[in-house]
Amino acid sequence: MQAYFSHSYRDVPVNTYFSGLFNAAGIALRADQKTEVWCMAKLERYMFEMNGFVSIIPRRISPDESVTYSAYIVRELMLARRARTPSIVFVDDQVLTLYRSAFPASAVPFFHDAPETEQAKHVEAITRFRQKLADGGTSPLRKFIPRKATIVAGISPLLRDAASHVAAILRAADYTPAVRRISGLDEAFDDIDAFESLMDSELSVFVLDRDLSFTDVLLSMAHAHCVPSVRLRYDPEAKSLDPELSGVVRWKSPSELAPQFLKLFKNYQSVFAKPTDEGDFQRVATPSATGDEWNPNDGPTLLAHIRPEDTYVSDRADGVLRGTTRAEPSRVQSDIVCRSLYDRIKREHFYYTFEPASSKTVVQRIRPPREIAALHCGTCIDLVCLFAALMESAHERPVVSLFRTRDAAHALAGYLAPDAVTWDASPGIGDLRGAVNRGELVLFEATGAVEAHSGTVAAETDGERREGNKMLDYQTAKDAAKRFILRSEIELWHFIDVIRFRQC
């Protein structure tokens, strides 16, 4: 008995709790590996391949401190309802109170910090759900011809050629595609061959015009039946090429079409993971290998991963500087800038995760700023590089400090005060401790600006994370870094004075 597990990657403790209950009930959960691609076609496919649908909807705290929830999880719930997949939905009690009409009447509440408080009710609901699946209430079987694909396109030459290109890609992957072009309203409504072709295809691809057209009528039919569909919309004025919540992916020119389609198609073909414990959930929440490689034994090359010119970085640094009264360089001024940048990133509600997996043991992958933003997560070193770039973009003197113990490594972000006197040779741990004591070097726990869902990351306490709602305020992030650097067991691995290294 398998069920699709729709959940928020960042809420590992909540996910682990519910996963344990489902395991105990004999229901195996399948989850989608986190990637930067939102692929509706893959979700539509799996709605029919799973016996049931399990949704865990935690709360989100928006920048204005209001309670909300992930639009993506609710989108998945909508797909399950459309596919008539038997579902069980657990919703954060605050979310359920505020948005009652957005969820099925059978939704079960839970308290985010201690879901086990209502464990008896949760077990009862899961038992009923299991019984329903056992009594034959599983998803209706979708009958289709494996590797058959239907491509529906508009009539303009641009869309015609685009459809041919998609068909060629599918043929190369051993699919059997058929292209259908819709030229009138009657044809869109009444072409039963086209409709049946959609229904018995494994995959449909819609090559849509910029404005709504007859092709969209067929898309709405496929959508209503939860037919796995890729939605490619031509839009010469598209501002973003990322998949939208609706599943639509925009393309501006024929050269962009193939990479856009391939990105979705590759994701559609990938299989679901089978998480059971906390480690599995961390892995599912860790996007697969992306980012750029860095050899941790070669500290200075980390400079290449500090990207002040990245527009994500410069936009935020400019925004902070615009909102900060400029004054002569001083310790106070630098602290104001650093605090503002820290608080700016904190508002993004990113979360702390592991590094992307890599088969190469001597390198680590560092996520660039845009990828951190797209995936909403990063490691300590990803975030330290992000803060270094932000500080550099704000004309401060960022530093990157990497430490290691016998079995772990950690990175701290920071900056040198404008009146800092530095060293001719590479500093040692004692030199850094002295600089921190003199206030010339300010270090802070970069992961304090993001949510840590599995307790603590470094020298902060559980209480500090709890107090900060899984994050740390700026002062606490500085205190935690100071505690960390005073630990006797740590060894300084690399210290990078970014501006000085660049000049070298």
Next chain:
Amino acid sequence: MSSPVKLYHQEMHKNVGYFATWLPTSPIELGDIGVLEEGRFRRVASLKELGIQLGAIREGTPENMSYSASAKIGGNVSTAAGTPLPAAAELAIQFMSRGGFVFESLGMQNVEIADRMALAESVLKSYEKGHWQKNWLLVEALYRAESATIIVSEESASEIVLKATSSMPLGSIPLADPKLGLTVSSSHGKLVHIMAKDNLHPLYSCVRVRDSVLFGGKSVAPVRGAREQDRIRSLTRPAVEELLES
């Protein structure tokens, strides 16, 4: 020659990032100018004598410090800070290497020259006038101890037995606390010991003019208008190895 108590210097620098004043009771003040010799700061002048004002002083928050290395305290081998002491009327401390030490202090407070930009400006002007020697170091920050007990072995094997003259047993309060009335009951081997002495300056940090300035080195920097802090980059900090090998 080099420092006779390398381990003490190395460990205190590693723990706090400042140089240890040797001997611990040697007078050293903010604005002192000097050179390093045999692990000591030898004063040769001061900012005041060169007609340079110290300006405002910045003070940190007082804190207690406790460090030790290569010392067996009352039967416990101590290699790290904060080892709890057993409560007893007498306390024997054995040192297993040259430079092995026990450092306990109350009310340690960082004190430093606040306006380093102005300081850098003044030092460089003094250098340009030929008043500043290229090997000079300037003490710009130090730690002031309300009370400190510092015992350092100058031999590879030594021992000291401490006795409290008050009714309080040793181990119940820090060794630096004058309320203990700490005295030396006996000792063998060459040791330097300071018992609950007040107003010590046991740690200091110093800067010097960077070589690139002394030898007329030039650097290329972006044009962003006059930047006062560029003067601060004309100063540098000596590494602890320089103290050890002085």
